[in-house]
Amino acid sequence: MRKIFVNTDNPYEIIVHKGIFEYCDEIIANFFDSRNTVIVTDETVYKIYGKIFKDKLLKKGFKVGVFVLKAGEQSKNLNNLSSLYHFLSESEITRDDFIIALGGGVVGDLAGFAAASFLRGISFIQIPTTLVAQVDSSVGGKTAVNIKSGKNLVGAFHQPSLVICDPDLLSTLSSRVFCDGMGEVIKYAVAFSESLFIKLLNQANIYDILEEVICDCINCKKNIVEQDERDLENRMKLNFGHTVGHAIEKYNNYTKITHGQAVSIGMVYIMQQGEKLGITKKNETEKLKCILKKFKLPTNTCISWEDIFTNSLGDKKRRGDNITIVTVSEIGKSRLLTLSLDEYKNFLSC
Ligand SMILES: NC(=O)c1ccc[n+]([C@@H]2O[C@H](COP(=O)([O-])OP(=O)(O)OC[C@H]3O[C@@H](n4cnc5c(N)ncnc54)[C@H](O)[C@@H]3O)[C@@H](O)[C@H]2O)c1
Numbered sequence: 001m002r003k004i005f006v007n008t009d010n011p012y013e014i015i016v017h018k019g020i021f022e023y024c025d026e027i028i029a030n031f032f033d034s035r036n037t038v039i040v041t042d043e044t045v046y047k048i049y050g051k052i053f054k055d056k057l058l059k060k061g062f063k064v065g066v067f068v069l070k071a072g073e074q075s076k077n078l079n080n081l082s083s084l085y086h087f088l089s090e091s092e093i094t095r096d097d098f099i100i101a102l103g104g105g106v107v108g109d110l111a112g113f114a115a116a117s118f119l120r121g122i123s124f125i126q127i128p129t130t131l132v133a134q135v136d137s138s139v140g141g142k143t144a145v146n147i148k149s150g151k152n153l154v155g156a157f158h159q160p161s162l163v164i165c166d167p168d169l170l171s172t173l174s175s176r177v178f179c180d181g182m183g184e185v186i187k188y189a190v191a192f193s194e195s196l197f198i199k200l201l202n203q204a205n206i207y208d209i210l211e212e213v214i215c216d217c218i219n220c221k222k223n224i225v226e227q228d229e230r231d232l233e234n235r236m237k238l239n240f241g242h243t244v245g246h247a248i249e250k251y252n253n254y255t256k257i258t259h260g261q262a263v264s265i266g267m268v269y270i271m272q273q274g275e276k277l278g279i280t281k282k283n284e285t286e287k288l289k290c291i292l293k294k295f296k297l298p299t300n301t302c303i304s305w306e307d308i309f310t311n312s313l314g315d316k317k318r319r320g321d322n323i324t325i326v327t328v329s330e331i332g333k334s335r336l337l338t339l340s341l342d343e344y345k346n347f348l349s350c
């Protein structure tokens, strides 16, 4: 069993272990004094894992409410958040009690924001069930819902009290959802860890090293979050590939292309341009492409640089006439580069 301690303002532990889900009820019973909880999950996850989990908690003497969302990004909205508040209230959840987020990033973000805001903040546990959630969204305390004007626009920083991460839960993911998560895993490798990159490149079967890879990614994120919990500077490096990636998602109206695929193209685009401008070491982009192809992720786009530019203007790393992008000098080493919008245009089009 690996334990990763995250030293944020409210510190917490992430337990990573294949098969640990089996013992979740015991861990939770030892962790909290409260015996009243609400599990937030989605329909797909509830069918596979939620029902068994609820029964285990009931056997341990918990009073358990279950709030089930429809699966998918559309569920991360204010209506569901409002229904969840009512459900928590009806379930007599008090400030001594806690919420359990059992699911992917959608469940984690919505349940986390409910925990951040209900009764001005209660505890919550993350049990992430997708690769994205295990390596990214369950760590770092960003919680949010989407509104009509955009994704994640209403949210809060609220760290979980505990994260229980079982790589075995990923065995039921579709290969599309799994590969999408690999986009984020590769992002960590390229931006922060050459050794992780080499590991991914050399291993024939990712499942043989999954627990180790997940821990490597969590450690990358933990190090960044501990330095910059509120996303004021260095945490922006976690957005490597995301400025162009988000522009591609926006251009496609968040259809056709998944987040991981868009980030994959975004990383290649930034590295390619970086090579042309001498910011990135020669031939690094080829190495990146090679690893992305291994996980069936796309590496190019037919969207013009003008459209990428226009669709980048709403990026959260834009401040007035400047935009900060994440570049890579060589695999494992990223840095922030603040450009004027004209310079950014030149960067994209050179
Ligand atoms: N808070 C953060 O720091 C952060 C970071 C990255 C992403 N996010 C957010 O995370 C969300 C994306 O997360 P996601 O990719 O996990 O999507 P998701 O939660 O929608 O899950 C993807 C699909 O996988 C299914 N699923 C989940 N676990 C499963 C399992 N074990 N077996 C079978 N099916 C399973 C779900 O039902 C869903 O259909 C986005 O809303 C994004 O904004 C947040």
Ligand SMILES: [Zn+2]
Pocket: 184, 242, 259, 263
């Ligand atoms: Zn992402």
